[in-house]
Amino acid sequence: xxxxxxxxxxxxxxxxxxxxxxxxxxxxxxxxxxxxxxxxxxxxxxxxxxxxxxxxxxxxxxxxxxxxxxxxxxxxxxxxxxxxxxxxxxxxxxxxxxxxxxxxxxxxxxxxxxxxxxxxxxxxxxxxxxxxxxxxxxxxxxxxxxxxxxxxxxxxxxxxxxxxxxxxxxxxxxxxxxxxxxxxxxxxxxxxxxxxxxxxxxxxxxxxxxxxxxxxxxxxxxxxxxxxxxxxxxxxxxxxxxxxxxxxxxxxxxxxxxxxxxxxxxxxxxxxxxxxxxxxxxxxxxxxxxxxxxxxxxxxxxxxxxxxxx
Ligand code: FAQ
Numbered sequence: 001x002x003x004x005x006x007x008x009x010x011x012x013x014x015x016x017x018x019x020x021x022x023x024x025x026x027x028x029x030x031x032x033x034x035x036x037x038x039x040x041x042x043x044x045x046x047x048x049x050x051x052x053x054x055x056x057x058x059x060x061x062x063x064x065x066x067x068x069x070x071x072x073x074x075x076x077x078x079x080x081x082x083x084x085x086x087x088x089x090x091x092x093x094x095x096x097x098x099x100x101x102x103x104x105x106x107x108x109x110x111x112x113x114x115x116x117x118x119x120x121x122x123x124x125x126x127x128x129x130x131x132x133x134x135x136x137x138x139x140x141x142x143x144x145x146x147x148x149x150x151x152x153x154x155x156x157x158x159x160x161x162x163x164x165x166x167x168x169x170x171x172x173x174x175x176x177x178x179x180x181x182x183x184x185x186x187x188x189x190x191x192x193x194x195x196x197x198x199x200x201x202x203x204x205x206x207x208x209x210x211x212x213x214x215x216x217x218x219x220x221x222x223x224x225x226x227x228x229x230x231x232x233x234x235x236x237x238x239x240x241x242x243x244x245x246x247x248x249x250x251x252x253x254x255x256x257x258x259x260x261x262x263x264x265x266x267x268x269x270x271x272x273x274x275x276x277x278x279x280x281x282x283x284x285x286x287x288x289x290x291x292x293x294x295x296x297x298x299x300x301x302x303x304x305x306x307x308x309x310x
Pocket of ligand 1: 039108
């Protein structure tokens with residue numbers, strides 16, 4: 001029976017049908033989706049921190065408003081994703097517990113600090129840009145609630161990407177010092193942004209099964225290449241100096257960019273990045289600081305329940 005179920009499940013996937021929460025699914029499918037969706041949700045929530053660092057120091061009222069709106073959007077993305085993950089039978093409390101206990105992963109990129117205002121623009125341009133490249137195919141992933149959440153998330157990320165690029169364009173019209181800040185942000189954040197796509201295909205443990213289940217539609221390396229090809233012309237338009245190892249390859253019709261520092265990547269995954277501790281401390285402090293709000297809300301709900309019974 002299990003084998004028949006599996007064959008029918010794969011046949012549905014092959015017909016490009018969406019799998020919905022109450023449908024039968026293999027345990028491995030459920031598990032890998034909970035893993036990926038929760039890591040994705042955690043990334044959205046932890047991703048609020050590097051930009052949150054700049055709300056009080058945004059250079060103008062307009063930039064501050066845009067930044068606050070963007071950070072709120074990221075919180076919203078985290079909430080859609082936790083809700084979508086809950087349809088697989090895990091609670092949001094449990095997922096958040098795993099994050100705070102250091103048991104769950106989130107994207108390595110958010111363990112790099114935002115050192116100057118240009119970094120905030122670069123997060124929008126490069127980090128949201130990489131996120132969209134990875135997430136557009138997820139709008140067609142086989143699990144319905146995840147695919148539907150991604151449709152809205154991608155629309156919002158597209159605004160985030162443009163606002164970041166526009167902030168940098170503005171700085172590139174400014175003083176030499178401002179131009180240097182943009183170059184510095186690009187030099188530091190470009191490579192970590194490429195690591196958002198995950199390890200090389202040869203080291204990607206989940207890829208082949210997740211491609212067969214159409215959770216993934218393209219491999220880590222394919223999406224990374226797509227992002228490099230789209231981003232280098234944008235960097236040139238900004239007037240940035242492109243790293244020497246990046247070269248247009250006439251034969252392949254793509255940019256070559258050499259090997260990334262995968263030791264650094266795994267080191268950050270393990271928790272040893274520059275900002276890993278800061279991010280987790282900030283999350284844990286926020287959890288403690290917010291305890292009274294949760295207690296008050298629960299007490300109020302209990303009171304209302306008692307009243308409606310009376
Ligand atoms: N960081 O076998 P694979 C955003 C882990 S959202 C940390 O290739 P898979 C919005 C991976 O989990 C950014 N860990 O794994 C925003 C696995 O570990 P496990 C987040 C990573 O799942 C913008 C192991 O390595 N987006 O930025 C990373 O097939 C601005 C082996 O890897 C998503 O999560 C990494 N970079 O492919 C917010 C998108 N890469 O679980 C605020 C959804 C890999 O076995 C401000 N996720 N690992 O212990 C995905 O598409 C996939 O999960 C991949 C990885 C492509 C990330």
